Structures are given as C-alpha cells and as structure tokens.
Amino acid sequence: MGKQTIPALVEGGNATAGPPLGPALGAAKVNIGQVIAAINEKTAAFKGISVPIKVIIDTGTKQFEVEVGTPPVSALIKKELGITENVKEESGVKGKKIIGNLSIDQVVRVAKSKQSASLATTLKNGVKEVMGTCKSMGVTVENKDPKETIQETDSGAFDEKIK
Numbered sequence: 001m002g003k004q005t006i007p008a009l010v011e012g013g014n015a016t017a018g019p020p021l022g023p024a025l026g027a028a029k030v031n032i033g034q035v036i037a038a039i040n041e042k043t044a045a046f047k048g049i050s051v052p053i054k055v056i057i058d059t060g061t062k063q064f065e066v067e068v069g070t071p072p073v074s075a076l077i078k079k080e081l082g083i084t085e086n087v088k089e090e091s092g093v094k095g096k097k098i099i100g101n102l103s104i105d106q107v108v109r110v111a112k113s114k115q116s117a118s119l120a121t122t123l124k125n126g127v128k129e130v131m132g133t134c135k136s137m138g139v140t141v142e143n144k145d146p147k148e149t150i151q152e153t154d155s156g157a158f159d160e161k162i163k
Helices: 021-027 032-042 073-081 104-113 123-137 146-154
Strands: 003-011 050-058 064-068 100-102 139-141
Touching (some): 032 064, 104 123
Antiparallel strands (some): 050 064
C-alpha cells in the first residue's frame, strides 16, 4: 500500500493526542499513544520550543516513523535568551523595545544548529542570517544593532569565533 504523511508543529517533548495530531492520527488508524510517545522522545531536546515534525505512516502495515525538523531560528534565539513564555517577537522598527542580547558565540551556536536546513553556503553566511533574524526580533548582538555586527562579520571581526 502507500504512505501517508502527517505534518505538524509541536512543542518539544510535549505533544498530545489533542488537535492537530490526534484527529489526523485517528483517521490514519494508528496507535495514537505510541506515535505521541515517539514524538515526545524524539523532540525532548527541544523542550519549550515549537518543532516541525512529520509522521510517515505505512497505510498497509500501520507502521510509522517520525521525522523531526529543526525549530525556527526565532525559537532558537528565544531559547538562547532564556525566553520560555510566548513573547511576541518585536519588529525591529526604530524605537521598539529590545528583548535581549546575544553574544557572537550564541549566534554561531544557533547558526550551526540550523546549518543543515539553511540556504547559506558557509557558516559565516548562516551567522549573518541569524543576525538578520535578531534584527527583526528586536535582539542585539554583542550589545550592538545586528546591522552593525553583520558589517563587522563581513570585515572579518568574528572570523576566529565562526570557525
């Protein structure tokens, strides 16, 4: 028979049988408890962060596998900042509140965790992508506007830490 894929966005380690997963899994006639347990086990490292997942079900045998994607950059930035509650992301518009500051080491860590899913061809470009997200969220990098740290990155100021 064929395969059915059920995509969802779940909180790491905290998936439940409620919507959106429960009804979709019930319609696929798989053991919902087993699927939820597998999802929670595979996403435990992302506790408190929304994580994209796919449940791939063999419609004939009812066997399943769970693929875990990487959380959005904004969620990883919030984790680095220690923001656990659902803080609304700031727009980065002049005069908006700054919600936090990241060190270059934290930015590199986020860029490395997103490297496999990023379109950036180098880690340095990935770091600049993360800084761009910081700008839109109202997060400073090294206590400076992310635009300034992107220029510093281009000039090689952080090359030692980006290696």
